[in-house]
Amino acid sequence: MPSFDIVSEVNIQEVDNAINQAQKEISSRYDFKGKKYDLSLDKQKAEMKFSADSESHVNAIADIINSKLLKRGIDLGSLDIDKIKPVGGMMLSQSIRIKQGLETEVAKKITRTIKDSKIKVDTQIQDKQIRVTGKKIDDLQSVISLLKEKQQELKIPLQFVNMKS
Known part of the structure; x- marks a missing residue:
């Protein structure tokens, strides 16, 4: 039976490359000269954290990261952005989680959309992806x-990955 999988994944290496580009840009910007800031990526947790000494600098870092991610082909819809929080030492911090895989609610919504379309296929939610099988490609x-x-x-x-006929 022909089949394929529906997934929602982000290439963490591309995110890492975007973070490195953002760090280079921030270090060369005039408005960040002499200012304290930090920018890091935890690849295991798929989470970016950054901090700066003012809200405007935190927002500027977020804008730089977003532009670098877009240039690398990463959809900003796959980001879960937290609010800016005080960290201490006059610093503010923000974290951005990268969504990997389909959440159960979204997967159910997708399968409902497919079933409502009356296309003759079967769907099956498997962990964080959906397998779609049908008789015809x-x-x-x-x-x-x-x-x-x-x-x-x-x-x-x-x-849409793992297309098998």
Whole structure:
């Protein structure tokens, strides 16, 4: 039976490259000269943390990171951004988690969308992805085009992988 998987994953190496580019840009910017700031990425937790001595600098770092991520093809919809918090020592901090995989609610919404479309395929939620199987490859391609149209509603970037015929 032909099948494919629906996933929502972010390439952590691309995020790391974007963070390195952001650090270079921040270190060369005039408004950050002599200011305290920190920017780091925890690859295991898929989380970025940054801090600075004013809210405007924290916002500037966030803008720089967002622009670098967009240039590297990373959808900002896969980011979970926390509020700015005081850390102590007159510093403010913000963290951004990178969503990896489909959350259960989103997966259920996707399967409901597929079932409502009346396309003759079966869906199965497996951990943080959805397996779609059908008798015809054309049906699978119809599901992919349907989900590409609905991607704005779902507010999460989707990838279609492991296509088997």
